[in-house]
Amino acid sequence: xxxxxxxxxxxxxxxxxxxxxxxxxxxxxxxxxxxxxxxxxxxxxxxxxxxxxxxxxxxxxxxxxxxxxxxxxxxxxxxxxxxxxxxxxxxxxxxxxxxxxxxxxxxxxxxxxxxxx
Numbered sequence: 001x002x003x004x005x006x007x008x009x010x011x012x013x014x015x016x017x018x019x020x021x022x023x024x025x026x027x028x029x030x031x032x033x034x035x036x037x038x039x040x041x042x043x044x045x046x047x048x049x050x051x052x053x054x055x056x057x058x059x060x061x062x063x064x065x066x067x068x069x070x071x072x073x074x075x076x077x078x079x080x081x082x083x084x085x086x087x088x089x090x091x092x093x094x095x096x097x098x099x100x101x102x103x104x105x106x107x108x109x110x111x112x113x114x115x116x117x
Contacts, residue, residue, distance in 0.1 A: 001112055004098045007051050008114035011096075014040045018064055018089040023076045030069045031076055033087055035062035068105055 017036040023029070035041065041062050049056055067079075098111045 001098065003052060004096055004112070004114055007048060008096050008116055010047060010051060011044060012117040013092050013094045014044055014116075015090060015092050016041060016062070016064075018087045018091075020087065021066070021080050021083060021085045022063075023080070025073075027070060028065070028068055029063070030065075030071055031067040031079060032063040032065045033089075035064065037062060 015038075017038065018033045019036050020034045021031070022034055023031045037060075042060070045060050045062070046056060048054075094116055096114045096116065098114065099108050100111050101108050
């Protein structure tokens with residue numbers, strides 16, 4: 001909580017542009033919408049990693065997760081056929097939500113929300 005509170009004091013609000021729905025054969029990247037890799041979002045990622053003493057990640061892929069799970073390729077394709085693949089959605093990130101991710105996904109919960117400048 002303390003680290004996230006300090007981080008929220010360092011960051012200002014920023015914009016995210018959602019572009020394209022996609023999926024991987026991974027539980028936590030089962031189905032998602034890719035966000036545009038803007039300079040602003042990369043700066044936020046780098047500042048966060050530095051603040052939390054994490055190594056830089058050149059493979060960072062900003063995205064909005066839609067679904068977690070072990071789901072067949074056919075099911076993912078059906079979902080995307082209904083949902084669509086191309087997006088032009090923009091929104092402003094005004095806060096950080098800190099979640100406890102111990103245990104199974106169903107047990108995760110929001111600990112606290114922190115406003116950005």
